[in-house]
Amino acid sequence: MIIIVNSRERVWSEMESFTFVNFHNLSFVIGCTDSFITSLRTGEPVPGAKSGSELGRLAAGELCEYLGGSRRSFDLPLAPVRGEFAGKVRDALLDIPYGSTASYGELARAVGNPRAARAVGQSVGSNPIWIFVPCHRVIRSDGSPGGYAGGIGMKKLLLELERKYRNV
Numbered sequence: 001m002i003i004i005v006n007s008r009e010r011v012w013s014e015m016e017s018f019t020f021v022n023f024h025n026l027s028f029v030i031g032c033t034d035s036f037i038t039s040l041r042t043g044e045p046v047p048g049a050k051s052g053s054e055l056g057r058l059a060a061g062e063l064c065e066y067l068g069g070s071r072r073s074f075d076l077p078l079a080p081v082r083g084e085f086a087g088k089v090r091d092a093l094l095d096i097p098y099g100s101t102a103s104y105g106e107l108a109r110a111v112g113n114p115r116a117a118r119a120v121g122q123s124v125g126s127n128p129i130w131i132f133v134p135c136h137r138v139i140r141s142d143g144s145p146g147g148y149a150g151g152i153g154m155k156k157l158l159l160e161l162e163r164k165y166r167n168v
Contacts, residue, residue, distance in 0.1 A: 017050040018049045018056065019052040019060050028040060029042075032055045032056050033079075035077060036055075038079045038129070040128065040150075063132075069168060085116075092110040093127070093138070098166065102137060104140065107138060108120045124138050125147060131150070136154070
């Protein structure tokens with residue numbers, strides 16, 4: 001089965017199940033195997049796909065807590081990334097504190113390669129679990145939001161949500 005996600009083709013494994021989440025008119029579909037969270041997308045459930053798993057239900061609960069302002073980070077097993085550089089970028093993303101932002105250049109310095117801002121941007125842009133690994137916290141050096149796998153409107157909403165609940 002092939003599904004279009006953010007204008008990129010992705011082949012879903014038969015091993016994946018999908019959990020639908022609706023939180024205050026925001027709809028998400030969480031993809032996971034029995035062991036890892038593998039994807040996140042906005043929209044309706046995937047027709048004909050295997051539905052929900054225990055891990056998917058746990059992820060849905062944590063996502064709702066985050067969107068409601070009572071969760072700052074996630075305690076979920078995330079699908080492994082391919083490549084050492086992508087792993088360093090993921091680690092750097094996970095280190096950006098709730099309610100804070102970092103530029104692509106700052107992330108490049110954090111992964112030990114100050115000239116790699118574009119490569120960092122590509123790695124951030126290919127993050128399939130874009131709330132669980134908080135790439136919405138990465139902005140351009142001029143302070144503008146830049147792109148986002150979940151869409152610019154979603155990025156702004158998540159940044160505002162974190163500003164709102166940062167000191168609660």
